Amino acid sequence: MSYFTHRTNPDPFLLAAAGVGLAAAGVGLALWQRRRKADKPAFPTDAPHWTKERKSDRALFGKSLLVNRPREELFAAWDVKRFPEFMENVVAVEEAGDGISRWTIKGPAGREITLVNRITETAPGESIFWQSTPDSDIANSGEVRFADAPNGRGTYVSLILAYDPPGGTLGRLGAKLLQREPEVQARRDLHRFKQLMETGEVTSNASPSARASETPTQPHI
Amino acid sequence: MRAVTWQGRHKISVETVPDPEIVNPRDAILRVTSTAICGSDLHLYDGYIPGMRAGDIVGHEFMGEVVETGAGSTLKKGQRVVVPFTISCGQCFFCERQQYSACDNSNPSETRDASELMMGHAMGAAFGYAHLTGGYAGGQAEYVRVPYSDVGPVVIPDDLPDDDVLFLSDILPTGWQAAVNADIEPGDTVAVWGCGPVGLFTIQAALLLGAGRVIAIDHFPTRLALARKYGAEVLDYTEVNVREALDEMTGGIGPDACIDCVGMESHGFTVDNMLDHVKAKLYLGTERPHALRQAILACRKGGQLSIPGVYGGFADKFPLGQLMEKGLTVKSGQTHVQRYTGELLDMIRDGEFDTVSLISHHAPLEDAAEMYRHWHDEQDSYTKIVLKPGLQKGAIEAVQEMEHA
Numbered sequence: 001m002s003y004f005t006h007r008t009n010p011d012p013f014l015l016a017a018a019g020v021g022l023a024a025a026g027v028g029l030a031l032w033q034r035r036r037k038a039d040k041p042a043f044p045t046d047a048p049h050w051t052k053e054r055k056s057d058r059a060l061f062g063k064s065l066l067v068n069r070p071r072e073e074l075f076a077a078w079d080v081k082r083f084p085e086f087m088e089n090v091v092a093v094e095e096a097g098d099g100i101s102r103w104t105i106k107g108p109a110g111r112e113i114t115l116v117n118r119i120t121e122t123a124p125g126e127s128i129f130w131q132s133t134p135d136s137d138i139a140n141s142g143e144v145r146f147a148d149a150p151n152g153r154g155t156y157v158s159l160i161l162a163y164d165p166p167g168g169t170l171g172r173l174g175a176k177l178l179q180r181e182p183e184v185q186a187r188r189d190l191h192r193f194k195q196l197m198e199t200g201e202v203t204s205n206a207s208p209s210a211r212a213s214e215t216p217t218q219p220h221i
Numbered sequence: 222m223r224a225v226t227w228q229g230r231h232k233i234s235v236e237t238v239p240d241p242e243i244v245n246p247r248d249a250i251l252r253v254t255s256t257a258i259c260g261s262d263l264h265l266y267d268g269y270i271p272g273m274r275a276g277d278i279v280g281h282e283f284m285g286e287v288v289e290t291g292a293g294s295t296l297k298k299g300q301r302v303v304v305p306f307t308i309s310c311g312q313c314f315f316c317e318r319q320q321y322s323a324c325d326n327s328n329p330s331e332t333r334d335a336s337e338l339m340m341g342h343a344m345g346a347a348f349g350y351a352h353l354t355g356g357y358a359g360g361q362a363e364y365v366r367v368p369y370s371d372v373g374p375v376v377i378p379d380d381l382p383d384d385d386v387l388f389l390s391d392i393l394p395t396g397w398q399a400a401v402n403a404d405i406e407p408g409d410t411v412a413v414w415g416c417g418p419v420g421l422f423t424i425q426a427a428l429l430l431g432a433g434r435v436i437a438i439d440h441f442p443t444r445l446a447l448a449r450k451y452g453a454e455v456l457d458y459t460e461v462n463v464r465e466a467l468d469e470m471t472g473g474i475g476p477d478a479c480i481d482c483v484g485m486e487s488h489g490f491t492v493d494n495m496l497d498h499v500k501a502k503l504y505l506g507t508e509r510p511h512a513l514r515q516a517i518l519a520c521r522k523g524g525q526l527s528i529p530g531v532y533g534g535f536a537d538k539f540p541l542g543q544l545m546e547k548g549l550t551v552k553s554g555q556t557h558v559q560r561y562t563g564e565l566l567d568m569i570r571d572g573e574f575d576t577v578s579l580i581s582h583h584a585p586l587e588d589a590a591e592m593y594r595h596w597h598d599e600q601d602s603y604t605k606i607v608l609k610p611g612l613q614k615g616a617i618e619a620v621q622e623m624e625h626a
Contacts, residue, residue: 066325068314088330153314188330195326199310199369200293201245203329205346207358207366210226210236210276216366217242220356221331 050160059172061183062160067194071146071155074197075125078144086192086202089185100133105185108178113137139164140182159190223610224278224362225589230268233593235586238278241358241366246293249370251285251302255383256360256586258282258596258606259306259391260417260484261531265350266593269485269507270533272335272351280361280608281306281348282390284383288364295371302374304367305558306391308346308357311372321345322555327368328355339534345555361589363610375562378570384577385569387607388422393569393576394561396422396482399529400430402552403478408433412467412476412519413453414512416444418605419529420482421579424453427480429573436470438463438512440488441601447579458489467519475521484530487511493538500537508536517544528553580605580620585612592617 045052050062067074080093080101091104091112099119107113116136121129131141140163147156163182165172175181195203208216224238241250259282264270284303287296296302309321316324324345328336333343336353349359358365367374377386396419403411411427413420416439427435428451437448438456445455456466467476487494487509497509513528517540520526526549544551568574581604584592588608595603 066314068312068317184334187334191330191333195310195330198312199247199326201247203310203326203368204244205329205332205356206242206244207278208222208224208238208241208362209274209278209358210224210228210234210238211274216239216358217244219329219331221352 048158058162059165059183060160060162061186062158063187063190064156064158065190065194066149066154067157067197068154069197071148072125074155074157075146077197078128078146078193086196087185087189088192089180089189106180108175108180115140138166157190157193159186161186222363223586224358225280225586225608227265227273227277227279228275231266231597233266233279233590235589236276238362241364243289243291244366245368246291247369247371248291249287249294249296249367249374250289251283251304251360251365251367252288253283253285253360253363253365253610254301255285255387256280256283256362256608256610257387257390257392258361258589258592258608260419261350262593263597264485264531264533266597267486269501270351270353271339271507272353272356274352274356277349277352277356278358278362279349280359281350282387282392283348283360283365284377284387284390285360285365287370290370293371296374296376301377301379303377303386303389303562304348304360304365305373305375305389305394305562306347307373307555307558308348308355308368309372309559310369311559315345316372316559319557319560321557321559322347323557332356347555361586361608363586373559375566377566381570384580384607386566386576388418388576389558389562389565389569391556391558392418393422393565393574394558395419395529395556396424397426397561397565398554398556399423399480399482399527400426400432402527402529402554403427403480403525404550404552405430405432405478405525407431409477410434410436410471411478411480412436412438412516413448413480413482414438414516415482415484415530416441416448416455417482417600418579420444420480421447421451422574423480423482423529424448424451425574427478428452429568432478436467436476443581443601443604447604450578451575463515464519471521475519475524477521478525478527479516479520480527481513481516481530483512485509485532487513496538506535506537507533510536510539514538514540517547517549520547520549522547524549526551529556580607582606582617582619583612584608584617585614586610587612587614588617 089106094102103115105113114137116133117130120131127145129143132139142161145158149156192202204219206217206219214220222240226236287300307322308327309316309324310326313325322345327346328343332352336343344354346355348357409432411432413423416437424435435453437453439445440459448455485508489511494511500506586608592606
């Protein structure tokens with residue numbers, strides 16, 4: 001009858017050309033943006049190194065939390081023996097002497113992973129550094145840092161971790177989806193540490209629901 | 222036990238679920254004696270709040286008798302307590318500053334990621350609300366687990382009946398904080414949008430805090446009649462041009478303080494609200510902030526804007542330039558309930574608040590689904606519903622015949 005019913009299908013060649021054009025524009029924009037950044041001399045930043053855009057070839061992340069307790073108390077509580085209290089994915093930690101500890105942790109899809117780490121440096125009350133040994137299933141290194149927060153607010157606790165993700169970037173993404181990726185785990189563990197130190201217990205939303213898959217004593221998402 | 226559960230948009234059902242258990246040392250378990258349906262439960266009912274899961278037990282206004290305590294609880298079996306809807310540890314940076322609703326520990330590590338992604342920082346936790354606020358089971362149930370029971374619950378003397386004190390859990394402190402946030406100076410004119418339960422307590426609070434006059438805005442006759450009863454002058458926005466009326470009642474300068482007790486689901490047949498409705502229907506937006514827009518335009522220059530009304534996300538057509546150019550002070554937030562419960566309990570004892578006459582219905586917990594429907598569809602005659610787990614199904618009492626203005 002008219003105008004509206006008379007619609008013809010768009011020319012596929014034209015559509016393809018438009019797509020190529022858009023893609024080219026996108027690539028051009030990205031290249032331009034990269035050059036612009038390269039041209040700009042880097043101004044030395046005061047930001048923590050783990051917040052920089054290009055961090056490292058390894059998976060690197062860090063998380064800082066304000067914990068409303070004195071620094072010395074927190075440093076003392078950061079003890080291998082207490083880790084299972086707040087590290088949810090840690091099945092067991094054995095100390096093997098010489099600053100070496102063997103960690104059994106839950107990996108994706110019900111697997112267990114063994115990490116063997118050696119403490120390389122300790123500054124009492126301030127920081128602990130570690131580095132994995134060749135026996136470790138996953139190569140990793142890290143640091144936990146305690147610094148006084150201003151105005152008597154307590155302590156900034158920072159956990160910085162770098163590791164070689166099994167399966168590369170894709171493997172890391174998969175582990176994240178399964179909630180068994182070290183960054184996700186470490187961030188949550190750090191929150192649990194804060195909860196334990198401030199309130200004396202690890203926060204739990206465990207409560208009943210009408211979902212048959214849950215119990216009133218298990219936390220849920 | 223029996224509990225009121227959210228099953229989806231406009232789907233509420235009463236189900237048999239497992240009893241709660243003590244999980245942490247500071248926990249207590251209550252046998253619920255009274256629990257109210259809140260205006261913000263309607264946002265869940267309408268599906269506007271993200272992060273609900275089918276099967277969640279709802280309800281965040283409740284009180285009851287202590288039946289079990291963990292080793293770290295300071296409560297004793299048999300005590301009657303009202304529980305703040307905000308779950309707060311009492312020991313983090315925020316709780317120490319009495320910003321209880323911002324508690325940094327109550328939202329567990331399992332649920333705080335999504336909350337952080339959406340809000341910038343994880344919100345504190347609340348009972349019976351979305352998983353962005355912790356995913357704790359609510360109090361519209363026979364029993365409920367109360368974390369940090371040494372910090373929140375208010376022990377109630379035996380001579381005070383449930384109806385007098387139940388609203389210490391949320392709407393009374395919320396109305397009080399709304400008025401406190403308006404920084405009222407003696408003689409100020411305070412305009413209150415929305416005469417739901419929070420608005421009605423805001424009116425009472427504003428007058429107690431020294432307001433010279435309170436002007437309340439709504440369109441339901443019963444709610445306007447209650448507002449007038451509590452001391453407000455009232456405007457029915459379907460009958461008058463609200464902004465013109467407010468200007469003409471204040472010599473052209475507008476109210477000194479404007480309080481939005483409406484939140485994200487404004488009523489009203491206006492162009493901006495129609496557009497917001499269309500966007501909400503198309504899942505392009507959640508907020509319908511017509512009342513807030515009007516409050517900003519109505520407020521006097523240099524005045525106070527207090528927002529106790531609940532919003533969920535991003536709003537558009539927001540009069541930001543007007544807010545800035547007029548130099549308004551904005552205060553908002555979920556209520557820091559624990560900060561106010563002590564003084565408000567004393568004020569209830571002294572008879573300074575009418576906490577009872579807004580209750581229109583007492584109903585059995587078993588009839589919750591029907592009550593949610595009434596609460597949603599008949600806001601004129603249902604001004605506040607209190608559910609009682611003890612009542613037999615069908616034993617609904619309309620407390621009084623509401624007097625119409």
